Amino acid sequence: MDANPTEAVRVIRMTAPDGAASELLLVGEPKGGHWLYWLPAMGVPAKHYLPLAQALAARGVGVALHEWRGIGSSDRRASRRQDWGYRTLLQDDLPEGFAAVGAAWPGAAGYLGGHSLGGQLATLFAGRHPARIAGLVLVASGSPYWKNFRRAWLIGTAYVVAPVLARLFGHFPGRRIGFGGNEARGVIVDWARSGRTGRYAAAGVGDLEPGMATFAGPLLALRPCNDWLGPAASLEWLLGKLPRARSTRAVLTPGDLHGPADHFGWMRTPEPVAARITSWLESQA
Numbered sequence: 001m002d003a004n005p006t007e008a009v010r011v012i013r014m015t016a017p018d019g020a021a022s023e024l025l026l027v028g029e030p031k032g033g034h035w036l037y038w039l040p041a042m043g044v045p046a047k048h049y050l051p052l053a054q055a056l057a058a059r060g061v062g063v064a065l066h067e068w069r070g071i072g073s074s075d076r077r078a079s080r081r082q083d084w085g086y087r088t089l090l091q092d093d094l095p096e097g098f099a100a101v102g103a104a105w106p107g108a109a110g111y112l113g114g115h116s117l118g119g120q121l122a123t124l125f126a127g128r129h130p131a132r133i134a135g136l137v138l139v140a141s142g143s144p145y146w147k148n149f150r151r152a153w154l155i156g157t158a159y160v161v162a163p164v165l166a167r168l169f170g171h172f173p174g175r176r177i178g179f180g181g182n183e184a185r186g187v188i189v190d191w192a193r194s195g196r197t198g199r200y201a202a203a204g205v206g207d208l209e210p211g212m213a214t215f216a217g218p219l220l221a222l223r224p225c226n227d228w229l230g231p232a233a234s235l236e237w238l239l240g241k242l243p244r245a246r247s248t249r250a251v252l253t254p255g256d257l258h259g260p261a262d263h264f265g266w267m268r269t270p271e272p273v274a275a276r277i278t279s280w281l282e283s284q285a
Contacts, residue, residue: 007057016092023073024097025065028057030108034281035062037098039118043174043181045072055274064101069093071181078184080170085186086202094125113137127211135218140227140263142234145198159195162188209241216244220280224252224261
């Protein structure tokens with residue numbers, strides 16, 4: 001995916017408290033008074049969202065693309081010696097990045113958004129820091145709870161097998177099996193737990209759902225209609241954990257997207273998604 005070069009991309013080298021480093025990509029400027037901090041899907045490098053960021057920046061929305069630890073520009077790689085889970089992502093990596101963007105774009109409202117697992121972690125972070133987040137944007141996201149999927153027994157089995165594979169290889173071999181990236185054991189354990197139980201909790205931080213229930217800001221959820229990885233029931237299960245959020249939902253069709261309306265297809269033609277997000281952001285002013 002090649003980004004539209006008309007909007008400048010600035011790179012900020014981020015260093016977490018434990019020394020882990022990665023690149024934070026800032027695209028455009030918050031000309032409309034708001035910026036969006038974007039969290040990728042599991043295993044997807046930040047640069048793959050540059051077309052979305054460029055489309056938003058062209059509409060006056062400043063965008064920051066977060067890089068997950070272990071992926072893309074990160075100097076860490078999951079292995080038997082290198083492990084982390086949701087606690088590290090939520091307590092060490094995300095606060096550093098979000099604060100850096102706030103310092104780079106002071107005076108503008110900071111929204112948090114994400115795709116798939118990125119959307120889930122956005123809601124978890126908002127639950128821990130509700131006063132810092134002006135609103136949430138979810139695209140092709142939802143809870144992984146196995147009961148909300150068509151082939152529930154197969155999905156449920158995957159949540160049992162994934163942690164076993166991660167322990168066997170020292171990391172989750174996502175590239176080898178064709179799902180996600182090579183993820184840390186701790187991330188997979190936390191992700192699979194939410195898939196099996198339908199609840200969000202993580203080693204080192206405990207139950208995350210009471211915080212989610214306190215978030216009372218606006219929320220936009222865009223669901224591609226043919227997304228089998230994020231069906232309607234999955235999204236509703238996730239939104240049900242944010243009962244105070246002022247949620248706006250929209251279903252995207254192939255006609256809306258001028259292409260496939262599935263979990264990753266929308267990324268090929270992100271302009272319609274950028275237009276929906278921009279319109280919603282403007283309505284929050």
